[in-house]
Amino acid sequence: MPRVQDARDNRTDPSGTTAKPRSRRLPRQVRERQILDAAVKVFAKYGYHEAAMDEISDVAGISKPMIYAYLGAKDELFVACIRREANRLIESISQAVDTDLKPDEQLWRGLHAFFEYVNDNRDSWTVLHRQASVQGQPFTSELSEWRDRAMDMVAELLARAGGSSEQPVQLEQMQPFAAALVGAGESMLDWWADHPEYTADALSMRLMNLVWMGFGDMVQGRRWKPS
Amino acid sequence: MPRVQDARDNRTDPSGTTAKPRSRRLPRQVRERQILDAAVKVFAKYGYHEAAMDEISDVAGISKPMIYAYLGAKDELFVACIRREANRLIESISQAVDTDLKPDEQLWRGLHAFFEYVNDNRDSWTVLHRQASVQGQPFTSELSEWRDRAMDMVAELLARAGGSSEQPVQLEQMQPFAAALVGAGESMLDWWADHPEYTADALSMRLMNLVWMGFGDMVQGRRWKPS
């Protein structure tokens, strides 16, 4: 007769097949990080709706009520993910951009940092980008907010590039261009996923050429190069 | 005592509050169109998962089993929407592009047609674009397929623009640029939703300037104009 009663205690699991032996009694802070890590992974894999809280708790190596206790309901958890990952991404990019550099160089550094971050943090990016659609209201604002922040950063960068001290460019004027640029980057990233033979370097260089030189110049063989 | 028994017959509904008096016994073809119209509307409003079959049937003015009888399960219905709307969009654009024109002019017409289509068919566009994320497997292929078709169209256009008859450009080379361009358009469109004061004309012109002249040129005051 197979062990029926109480075979659930993974501390004594003899098979070694249990995915993650749960470490016991860790401080809240540590657990919260583990939960967020797991949530990002699972949300990236399935998207918000298909992601099951049960799976997140599994991956985190903890039971479901802990998630609710520490980070709240599913949508709150999702918002927490967005917040953390958005901050990380924006942080990475703004660190790469030195405002003392020439405008084109700034743009180049920014783009490059963007591509590198995404390359190194696929799940993070997927959660931020692939989920932008979920329109179920509660966290929609949170999602568009991070996007706006990113957009503003780019718009500012473009405004610095386009204006002089005598004749500054309206930040607003730059907004549609910023939108286009961010979207172009995102889309190229998607395309990259199916063509991994390219490097982050090569792709960000192409994007830089497209937005800085324009296709008209490129057709004639002119290229942008980092100084 | 309020009417409890059999108050459901909307043919005799006296209140006038019934949303849509159901027209009765229409041929299959007509119903299918109505269902697809309703589905596009509801999918656009809520996204795939949040959209309820019950609501679609309501909006279509028909009962739920009819949807299953005519167009199959939810995912099949969704695929049918994607297919129809993608065809309409691509049709619109390719009609606008006359391959006899100069390459930049072709590009301009294409962009313009794109912006106009989306302006006139918000729901259609939303379903195609905002849902690209849903990774739940069944119809993912359908979704990426239409995107690939769009991308190929653009890549071809760019290849024609960039190559000469002696030295043709590899279609493949154009792919990352096509991706960037499509993404830029999509993103600008999103931005547009929050800034309706712009016209389709103004925005497509900006995008054209960005991708054809490049930001470097634009900073110096050079602009692209339609001939």
Add this chain to the structure above:
DNA sequence: TCCATTACCTACTCACGAGTAAGACTACTC
């Protein structure tokens, strides 16, 4: 060694929504 606190669990409930069974009604044909 007792108590309070904090970490942690199993085993539920309960709503929602996809999908269906079973048949009614209409219109057309022969």
Add this chain to the structure above:
DNA sequence: GAGTAGTCTTACTCGTGAGTAGGTAATGGA
């Protein structure tokens, strides 16, 4: 006017998964 094909409905089932009730057990301080 009986049969048949196609339209259309109500009223269900039933799985799934978010969220919770109600506890146990480890830890650290008094």
